[in-house]
Amino acid sequence: MHSETLNDLSLAGLQIAIQDIKDDLFDTPECDYAIAQLLNRWGQAEKAEQLLDEMLLKWGTSPDVLALTQRGHTEMKAEMTSEMTGSELLAENDEPMRKAPKTAPAQVRVVAA
Template identity: 90%
Template sequence: MHSETLNDLSLAGLQIAIQDIKDELFDTPECDYAIAQLLSQWGQSEKAEQLLDEMLLKWGTSPDVIALTQRGHTEMKAEMTSEMTGSELLAENDEPMHKPTNTAPAQVRVVAA
């Protein structure tokens, strides 16, 4: 039940942030783009992509709108790629794993007793 409450609070915070963006940018392509960025950052990539795609229907295919939608899709792909790369480089204790600086094969000396 505790996690449900936190989830509800997070969604409420997201809705407040979206409303703030709408209040500042009104109903413009830049407003939709900013909301898509926010949704993407909050882990709602599917909704963000849908919003970017709907921008073309809502605002037409002017060069400015096309540039915003392309930039949004590019940023989302880059963000998803960096998240995947970052999560793969974490050790079990969530500390980043460091790649070895010396990639030469190790030399082993055998000493007879």
């Protein structure tokens, strides 16, 4: 019960922060970008990425909107990479890909005839 209450409070805090951003930046591409950054920092990367993608539909493909969405995706990718352990890499499709474990080099024994 206690963790549910904390989770509800966290979500309420997130909603308040999003509303503050909307109040300050109104309905602009910068507003959507700032909300996407906030969602990503709160561990909701999937929602943040969806919001960035929806920006193109909502605002069109002007150079400013394209720059914001590209910067948002780049920042999310960089943050995801920095959070990963050394045993993970990003594949070209942004899916985590495990490195093969390191093995000892092969030893060759030469036997004289």
